[in-house]
Amino acid sequence: MTSSSILGKDLTGLEHMTPEQIRHILDTAEPFKEVSERPIKKVPALRGKTIVNLFFEASTRTRISFEFAEKRLSADTVNVAATGSSVSKGETLVDTARNLEAMRIDMVVIRHPSSGAAEFLGNRIASNVINAGDGKHEHPTQALLDLLTIRDKHGKIEGLKVCLVGDVLHSRVARSNLWGLTKLGAEVAVCGPWTLMPRGIEELGVKVFGRIEEAIEWADVLNVLRLQLERMEKGFIPSLREYYRVFGVTPERLERSRRAITIMHPGPMNRGVEIDSRVADGPHSVILDQVTNGVAVRMAVLYLLAGGRADLADAAKRGGASE
């Protein structure tokens, strides 16, 4: 079960990845886009691999995207949701995973409300573990699909100005994006209410804008984060209407920029709160491209983690360039 994949055994976050590893995932995702355009949207690359999607938090897009990615690679998949499983009977995470491993699985995709859950699990089971979002920590495949979408649209990432707008403090999407973007040489900024900005973020070389107008003036790309509605109840923002009025990304605000700003959103959107419908559906929105790229990126990650034993690869190479 050990692997000498370029990615190692698990994908838990972008923080400790090298730019080379990140670029290799993006490059590998390119040919996988084409697989989803075929008349038969399936390749046998992961035939015989068993993958468990272990979701301790609600998710539609990410879970379905992983499931499509797995099925288009011919893996066998099982979905486990926290409700209606032994988890709701009080079983611990490790016990759940060990029981699954006892049934001879190969990979676990995990979404969990606790930061660090994916790494914790990866250190305790032999299967490959992929983080599909852990608490406020990271959501690496989301950031990878964001990077791929930016690269598709602009032809590069290095030197681009990317601003994350909204609830950066609580956002694992923002955290993974920050790591990925800075590693690939983008200039990164954040913009939102002070209550939702992490303290000391400037020390990471990240610009902070208190006004959305300044961010729009500066950016090539706006990645508009979802405002989680429970933030209002906890007093981080006064009201949703106020938030829209001060930080909402609207066509009127975008018009003031001289450049065409690429608009991204990880979903699900609150139309009329963090983003205006006319922007979300506008010509510079790549929000649905992000969703399409999500499947390709996840196929690449699954494929790279599952494959690759250097000794056999060398043996194959000795046999000649082609067989």
Next chain:
Amino acid sequence: MSRALQRMAVEILELAHGTDDLVLIGIQRRGVELAERIAKLIEREEGAAVPRGALDITLYRDDLGTVGPKPVIGETHLPGDLTGKHAVIVDDVLYTGRTVRAALDELADFGRPKRISLCVLVDRGGRELPIQADIVGKAVKTTADDRVEVLVEELDGRDQVDVVR
């Protein structure tokens, strides 16, 4: 090499009885360049367009473990549905036959060609599967320790075939 390609182009025309329904499919990477060159030779000879495609078989290999820690997957694109076509697979070196086996599986996912033929620049022997080429540029006797390197102008700056012992 150019003489071998010229001869292969003529043999493909004979095998396919002309260019009707003919599709050349190169296997990534050097097979794609070779297919492109053969297609141009046929087009010059016949004055008819020859559709071509490229196939990367990495995702159809029978052993995921041999793809290496940092696999590079090339582009796959085919000129439309292959149903009813005569598809000629073009590759640089025929060795164990496993690449061709994978290519046959992959092609089946793009339609049902009326015939599939195999055309290789170098047949180095050493088959592990019951697969033979219809058209061979040059047959070379090799052992398992030898390496056959095909260089093509488009990718490597020159045309050359080396057997490294």
